[in-house]
Amino acid sequence: MPVDHYENFPVASVLLPKRLRPAVEAIYAFARSADDLADEGDAMPEERLAALKGYEAALDRIAQGASEHTPMFERLAQVVREYDMPLKPMYELLSAFKQDVVVSRYQTFDALLDYCARSANPVGFMMLHLYGAADEENVRDSDAICSALQLINFLQDVAIDLHKERIYIPLEDLNRYAVSPAALDHVSARPRWRSLMRFEVDRARQLLLSGAPLALRLPGRIGFELRMVVQGGLRILDAIEAVEYDVFLHRPKLTKRDWMGIFWASLRMKKQLKAALRTA
Secondary structure (H helix, E strand, O other), rough: OOOOOOOOOOEEEEOOOHHHHHHHHHHHHHHHHHHHHOOOOOOOOHHHHHHHHHHHHHHHHHHHHOOOOOOHHHHHHHHHHOOOOOOHHHHHHHHHHHHHHOOOOOOOOOHHHHHHHHOOOOOOOOOHHHHOEEEEEEEHHHHHHHHHHHHHHHHHHHHHHOOOOOOOOOHHHHHHOOOOHHHHHHHHHHHHHHHHHHHHHHHHHHHHHHOHHHHHHHHHHHHHHHHHHHHHHHHEEEEEEEEHOOOOOOOOOOOOOHHHHHHHHHHHHHHHHHHHHHOO
């Protein structure tokens, strides 16, 4: 679900086949630690970029067929060998994390989607690849789901990101709704803020629903896992609406009750999805 870091992607879930769990854990460890290099602690930007370049060099060694790696990259190299996993998605993740170090604003929605295409979509692709399901149609829908989840995470974490002096709402949208970047959390901006967030929530929901048919095409555990992910994203959007878009005072989080609702909604998703697509 859309929470911190990469927990919006399946990680060693009980729904994952046991044979895939080591591979998913290796990919997660790489993505999580690289994200932390870009975003956590007190390191200076140049130190963060140097550390991420070190990760790129480690991927280069895997690509060259080198035999000695640190433990994390040895596990990643084993995934690459065993599943013929492309390295491109991993390089794309690193490019997004490097961008996080130096970019704190996005002028347009297209620019933000480009970031999502590298910060979120590669993980969806790698999951599909592990399942042998990375055909063109599935990757297209996976990209929509992953980008939507990333956007939902941004909407959920506006206050947290603002504290880090980052804004992941396109500046063109802020301008359209007359919300100053310097006054996002000001009471005087609340009516305009609610209108802006209503637009952002609707757009994220439509993008998520556009990829949701993938969760119905994929069989078995991966299909149900993905239905849970989609339903979790929709539930977060509902929660944002329920607090009238005031994510500064009320950061939406999923409760135990929400998870029960997500489970049952996942079971009923085929009928629900058809109804949602008619009204989207």
